[in-house]
Amino acid sequence: MEKSKQIQVGLLAVLALLLIANLFGGGFKNWFSGSSSSTNHAAAALTGDSRVDPAAHASGNIPGTNVNAPAAPVGPLTAIKYDESSFDFGVADEGTVVKHVFKFKNTGDEPLVISNAKGSCGCTVPTWPKQPIAPGSYGEINVEFNTKGKPGRQSKQVTVTANTNPTDSHLEITGEVRGKDMPAAKGSH
Numbered sequence: 001m002e003k004s005k006q007i008q009v010g011l012l013a014v015l016a017l018l019l020i021a022n023l024f025g026g027g028f029k030n031w032f033s034g035s036s037s038s039t040n041h042a043a044a045a046l047t048g049d050s051r052v053d054p055a056a057h058a059s060g061n062i063p064g065t066n067v068n069a070p071a072a073p074v075g076p077l078t079a080i081k082y083d084e085s086s087f088d089f090g091v092a093d094e095g096t097v098v099k100h101v102f103k104f105k106n107t108g109d110e111p112l113v114i115s116n117a118k119g120s121c122g123c124t125v126p127t128w129p130k131q132p133i134a135p136g137s138y139g140e141i142n143v144e145f146n147t148k149g150k151p152g153r154q155s156k157q158v159t160v161t162a163n164t165n166p167t168d169s170h171l172e173i174t175g176e177v178r179g180k181d182m183p184a185a186k187g188s189h
Helices: 003-026 030-031 035-047 055-061
Strands: 079-081 088-091 099-105 114-119 126-127 138-146 151-164 168-178
Touching: 079 168, 088 099, 099 168, 114 126, 114 138, 126 151, 138 151, 138 168
Parallel strands: 088 168
Antiparallel strands: 079 099, 099 138, 114 151, 126 138, 151 168
């Protein structure tokens, strides 16, 4: 094999080793520090072994999991009840922003903490209370759906993450978006 091919193969081997180190061991620093817990967590996650350290679960530091997922709320659990979990806005002209307020009640015995609310796409934007909702109290989640570039039948979801069981609940906004080249919706000017 000529010298340049040997160098290429060597570089590929080093890259493969680095990828494996990051996937299974959190990089080389854990390899040389004498700690094998990260490697054990990775092996347990890959083999389905449920004996993984609970602290790894709590920190979300398990290889192969979604690092961008919001952290699950910790602490006492409570319950949330929505007045409605879906809203049909009917027909809207493309380019308008449809807004709806989803009202809810904390039906549990502990303060309700909503840690995140995320729309199914960038066109669906929720806002939620950042302060805890006391037991028996009400709150609101405002959802805005931008219809620009979204002609046709639409169904958009919002995933609400809170200290409830299960941690995620879902809201939905649906309707028909009339494209710009279609006749205007009744009642619009």
